[in-house]
Amino acid sequence: MARVLRVARSSSLFSFGSRSYSAEASHASSPSPPPTFLRGGGARRDVTKERNVQWVFLGCPGVGKGTYASRLSSLLGVPHIATGDLVREELASSGPLSQQLKEIVNQGKLVSDEIIVNLLSKRLEAGEAKGESGFILDGFPRTMRQAEILGDVTDIDLVVNLKLPEEVLVDKCLGRRTCDQCGKGFNIAHINLKGENGKPGISMDPLLPPPQCMSKLITRADDTEEVVKARLRIYNETSQPLEEYYRSKGKLMEFDLPGGIPESWPRLLEALRLDDYEEKQSAAA
Numbered sequence: 001m002a003r004v005l006r007v008a009r010s011s012s013l014f015s016f017g018s019r020s021y022s023a024e025a026s027h028a029s030s031p032s033p034p035p036t037f038l039r040g041g042g043a044r045r046d047v048t049k050e051r052n053v054q055w056v057f058l059g060c061p062g063v064g065k066g067t068y069a070s071r072l073s074s075l076l077g078v079p080h081i082a083t084g085d086l087v088r089e090e091l092a093s094s095g096p097l098s099q100q101l102k103e104i105v106n107q108g109k110l111v112s113d114e115i116i117v118n119l120l121s122k123r124l125e126a127g128e129a130k131g132e133s134g135f136i137l138d139g140f141p142r143t144m145r146q147a148e149i150l151g152d153v154t155d156i157d158l159v160v161n162l163k164l165p166e167e168v169l170v171d172k173c174l175g176r177r178t179c180d181q182c183g184k185g186f187n188i189a190h191i192n193l194k195g196e197n198g199k200p201g202i203s204m205d206p207l208l209p210p211p212q213c214m215s216k217l218i219t220r221a222d223d224t225e226e227v228v229k230a231r232l233r234i235y236n237e238t239s240q241p242l243e244e245y246y247r248s249k250g251k252l253m254e255f256d257l258p259g260g261i262p263e264s265w266p267r268l269l270e271a272l273r274l275d276d277y278e279e280k281q282s283a284a285a
């Protein structure tokens with residue numbers, strides 16, 4: 001994104017350059033047509049010949065947006081930018097925003113559009129200064145206002161909507177652990193949901209840490225059952241218009257995760273027409 005999102009603090013106007021507007025303003029199981037870039041007679045996308053991807057990952061808390069966005073970002077050589085991480089960095093910084101954010105996040109509520117756009121804007125500016133281009137956004141946009149702001153400053157190529165049955169999501173959030181030292185994410189939950197009413201069952205093995213991380217595991221303060229349920233409720237309330245918005249633009253790709261990473265990753269690459277891209281990359285390595 002060669003341009004930067006800006007929010008006028010003193011008013012409810014978001015602005016970018018001269019433009020400003022009121023803040024009021026497979027398993028790829030898509031009943032709607034596939035996103036525009038995936039159409040075209042099955043021709044494979046040659047990512048190397050185009051500008052870097054500008055993708056968005058949508059999905060409920062616990063669905064695995066971070067895991068798959070991060071893997072794709074390594075594969076495609078673009079930054080994975082998670083607004084949840086930006087919020088947690090700000091919380092840890094004990095800066096002026098920290099206390100205000102803590103209260104919001106610990107209740108499972110959404111941070112204001114103004115704050116989140118400012119955090120993202122700063123992150124994009126810093127990335128640009130380091131020569132980054134393209135991105136995979138994870139956790140942004142979460143509201144229609146955020147989607148409109150994003151759409152006003154840049155083109156999004158694809159929006160991947162990851163899905164898992166609701167019953168699995170709470171357990172996955174409660175099983176999340178991060179190594180305080182290396183920063184890697186793990187999950188200690190054993191998921192085994194039986195198939196019912198024609199819906200397939202789903203099982204996921206835990207993603208356990210190596211021995212050296214075992215004693216350094218931390219749990220996010222907002223991954224308690226009560227807060228996770230609040231986040232899921234808020235997500236479900238706000239996500240539908242966002243999905244509709246991107247569906248109507250032909251950019252939404254729905255993806256029902258078939259299981260854990262070993263089953264889901266190859267299927268996701270296939271759905272994204274990136275399965276041979278990964279092979280080419282490893283052959284070139």
Ligand SMILES: Nc1ncnc2c1ncn2[C@@H]1O[C@H](COP(=O)(O)OP(=O)(O)O)[C@@H](O)[C@H]1O
Pocket residue numbers: 060061062083084085087104105108109110111112113116138139140141142143146222231
């Ligand atoms: N785009 C956003 N808009 C508003 N609040 C956000 C946004 N992204 C992250 N947050 C805040 O940060 C918290 C953690 O975000 P995230 O790590 O994405 O969690 P989740 O597991 O709920 O998807 C959210 O509960 C919310 O308070």
